[in-house]
Amino acid sequence: MDALKQELKEKIIAVLNLEDVNASDISDADALFGDGLGLDSIDALELIVLLDKDYGIKLTDPKEGKNIFQSINTMADYVTANRTK
Amino acid sequence: MKTYINGIGCVSAQKTDGDFASGFHVNQATNVLPIEKPEYKDYFSPIAARRMSKAVKNGIVASTMAMKEANLEMPGAIITGTGMGCIEDSDKFLKAIIDNNEEFLTPTSFIQSTHNTVAAQIALGLECKAYNFTYVNAAVSFESALIDGKLQLDEGEADAVLIGGIDEMTDYTASLFKLAGFIKKDEEGSFPILESQTPGTVFGEGATFFVLESKKSATTYAEVVDIEINNEIEADILQLKVFDFLSANGLGVDDIDLLVVGINGDAQFEEHYRELTQKQFVHTPQAYYKHLSGEYNTASAFGLYLAANVVKTQNVPPIVQVNGQTKPEYKNVLLYNHYRGIDHSFTLISKA
Structure with missing residues (x-):
């Protein structure tokens, strides 16, 4: 699970082009949106594409994203439970 | 205005x-x-x-x-x-x-x-x-x-x-x-x-x-007097086009104190520039800038930056001089640019 969390952090930094952020700067429980990393709705779309492309997870209900993308912990839990690749 | x-x-x-x-x-x-x-x-x-x-x-x-x-x-x-x-x-x-x-x-x-x-x-x-x-x-x-x-x-x-x-x-x-x-x-x-x-x-x-x-200020560089663009100009009528452009603004070749050209080192497309630099404007001070900026579609904006600063400071840096000619005052500056023989532009600026 720790390896997956590290992988998710690195992928998020890459796809969202967070130039000055390192994986070590993101805590597993940090909020990704709002006060945490400060991500927004366009970033959410990028993360939905990331789940589809890299883990074979298709989010059919966008409302699910609110819970899934709360933090690295919630993302990792969801990926572990639903990944198809 | x-x-x-x-x-x-x-x-x-x-x-x-x-x-x-x-x-x-x-x-x-x-x-x-x-x-x-x-x-x-x-x-x-x-x-x-x-x-x-x-x-x-x-x-x-x-x-x-x-x-x-x-x-x-x-x-x-x-x-x-x-x-x-x-x-x-x-x-x-x-x-x-x-x-x-x-x-x-x-x-x-x-x-x-x-x-x-x-x-x-x-x-x-x-x-x-x-x-x-x-x-x-x-x-x-x-x-x-x-x-x-x-x-x-x-x-x-x-x-x-x-x-x-x-x-x-x-x-x-x-x-x-x-x-x-x-x-x-x-x-x-x-x-x-x-x-x-x-x-x-x-x-x-x-x-x-x-x-x-529309108003002068303490930071004014120069006045933009006129701009003309032409998609195509045959080299043999370029000088005529420049004359027309200048005369429409009440000027002649002798009134131009500096010619800023977009020479970019492409030996295949230098004919137009030579028509001006080696003929009517041969005794006019000349400057170039693409050795500093490189070529790109809007490199002529860097040319205007250069020309405006020359008018403001009354200084033509040696690094941009083409022919070593100088004038006591740089009042009227003509910029000429094209890329690969098309998209020609004349821009005239003057001391404000």
Whole structure:
């Protein structure tokens, strides 16, 4: 699970082009949106594409994203439970 | 109504944030000139920068510098010119389409790949809801924006307008331009512009913005008197076209104190420049700039930055001189540019 969390952090930094952020700067429980990393709705779309492309997870209900993308912990839990690749 | 250049911001292959020409240097060791990167974090947060390509970042920095110098908080229009737009994000988006078999397309590079992204991002940052337009007319993109900016002032649509020229270069675009012969061959090793005997040119990238206002101010550089663009001009009638342009403004060749030419070292397309530099204007002081900026569709905006500074400082730096001629005063400056024999532009500026 720790390896997956590290992988998710690195992928998020890459796809969202967070130039000055390192994986070590993101805590597993940090909020990704709002006060945490400060991500927004366009970033959410990028993360939905990331789940589809890299883990074979298709989010059919966008409302699910609110819970899934709360933090690295919630993302990792969801990926572990639903990944198809 | 008159048009004055009251503020300039420039991001280019040269350091332009100090005294005029103090940071100029010639780099003949490369055929693609890199820009002198500004301190981007002084202009926007790293979080905001995550969706900005080079063109957007450089455009925001240059426009901010120009507005700061002119002490302008809100322009009455934002008008940009770009030949290739945000080509970096266009590359990314097209590559993603191919790599992912037309699936998994993400929004950011699509949003950023449109040509009007820079003008839009500047407007969003300023919360400016005024006229916003982007011209994509190859090597006269900047001059198109300049004409529009002048018309906005002439027609009383605005008192102050922000105009600029922006283009960015990517590794992929450079590789294509090398294949097409637009960029000098790597094997040449050294890439002089003025003495070049080979085809192709040295490319670059940059963003140059100007605040144009209808009133003179303490920061005024020069007056923009007239601009003319022509898609095609046969070399043998170029001199006639220049005469017509000057006479329409009540001037003759002898009234021009400096001719600023867009010579780019492409031996295949120097005929037009020679028609002016070696004939009617042979005794006129001449300057060039693409050895400093590199060639790109809006490099002529760097030429205007140079010309405006010459008029303001009354100094033609030796590094840009072509023929060693001088004049006691630089009042009227004519800029002439074209790219590969098409998209010719004349711009006339005068001491304010």
